[in-house]
Amino acid sequence: MTTTGREGGDTAAAGREGGDVTAAGREDDRASRLRVRDLSVVLDRRTVLSGVRLDVRAGGWLAVIGANGAGKSTLLRAVAGVLPYSGEVLVDGAPVRRLRPRERARLIAYAPQSPALPADMTVFDYALLGRTPYIPYLGREDRRDREVTASVLERLDLAVLAARPLGHLSGGERQRVVLARALVQQAPVLLLDEPTTALDLGHQQQVMELVDRLRLADGLTVVTTLHDLSLAGQYADAMTLVSAGRVAASGTPAEVLTGELIGEHFDARVRVSTGPGGRPEVHLERP
Ligand SMILES: Nc1ncnc2c1ncn2[C@@H]1O[C@H](COP(=O)(O)OP(=O)(O)OP(=O)(O)O)[C@@H](O)[C@H]1O
Numbered sequence: 584m585t586t587t588g589r590e591g592g593d594t595a596a597a598g599r600e601g602g603d604v605t606a607a608g609r610e611d612d613r614a615s616r617l618r619v620r621d622l623s624v625v626l627d628r629r630t631v632l633s634g635v636r637l638d639v640r641a642g643g644w645l646a647v648i649g650a651n652g653a654g655k656s657t658l659l660r661a662v663a664g665v666l667p668y669s670g671e672v673l674v675d676g677a678p679v680r681r682l683r684p685r686e687r688a689r690l691i692a693y694a695p696q697s698p699a700l701p702a703d704m705t706v707f708d709y710a711l712l713g714r715t716p717y718i719p720y721l722g723r724e725d726r727r728d729r730e731v732t733a734s735v736l737e738r739l740d741l742a743v744l745a746a747r748p749l750g751h752l753s754g755g756e757r758q759r760v761v762l763a764r765a766l767v768q769q770a771p772v773l774l775l776d777e778p779t780t781a782l783d784l785g786h787q788q789q790v791m792e793l794v795d796r797l798r799l800a801d802g803l804t805v806v807t808t809l810h811d812l813s814l815a816g817q818y819a820d821a822m823t824l825v826s827a828g829r830v831a832a833s834g835t836p837a838e839v840l841t842g843e844l845i846g847e848h849f850d851a852r853v854r855v856s857t858g859p860g861g862r863p864e865v866h867l868e869r870p
Pocket residue numbers: 626627629631649650651652653654655656657658
């Protein structure tokens with residue numbers, strides 16, 4: 584297993600079952616905004632995740648990578664609280680299991696990979712649903728809720744689509760609307776499941792840069808699953824490789840994105856080069 588080694592202990596770190604060291608090589612739970620301990624998920628009587636441990640510092644960006652079916656989406660769904668799990672998920676030291684859904688939604692926002700969207704609802708009204716945890720029971724959204732929503736739509740190039748029904752959107756537009764709803768939630772922890780798969784290059788860059796800016800400006804803690812390993816290596820400051828429902832490796836992108844680990848866990852032949860800023864870039868090689 585690889586363990587993180589960025590200087591200053593500022594890296595989001597994750598360890599294999601039973602491991603308990605972080606970037607600085609010591610237990611440093613207090614620095615971690617998001618902690619996952621011994622998380623296991625059973626679906627349809629099958630153990631899909633087992634003994635997963637994560638530590639993500641406040642303001643960190645953790646990329647969860649792994650082959651199809653490894654358990655990445657299940658991990659995010661469990662952390663988001665939409666799946667039953669055993670183990671513990673803690674935000675700023677507090678177990679989220681004990682929180683009511685509204686309270687949890689103020690702490691953790693989650694953009695699923697491809698949720699079913701109500702075809703007749705407008706883009707604006709769907710994004711506005713992200714404000715639900717702030718709207719009193721039997722109350723209505725107020726001006727601030729609408730302003731936050733409008734501003735997020737603007738930043739994601741969606742303002743022109745605000746009145747459009749969701750059923751009339753392209754795949755990439757739908758994906759950005761799902762992200763918009765999560766950002767409108769203004770939670771300190773943001774979970775994004777494959778946020779760029781349906782996006783063209785320009786929108787991939789726009790979404791990743793926006794998330795990074797929010798992370799830096801507001802101290803958001805970000806966890807994304809990403810199949811594009813180079814993209815993951817460019818933005819994340821820590822990486823966890825999930826394989827068959829367990830953490831197989833964790834560390835900095837350079838530590839996890841090695842030809843050996845990728846070869847073993849993705850059954851792919853790759854060449855890894857070092858890009859700008861020392862960030863790893865992964866290239867497929869023909870056998
Ligand atoms: N409701 C379910 N019941 C039983 N098994 C499930 C259920 N949902 C997912 N699984 C299984 O759990 C495993 C992990 O699925 P998951 O969607 O988390 O993988 P993933 O790593 O996100 O994959 P991908 O890269 O293909 O999106 C898979 O083998 C999947 O078939």
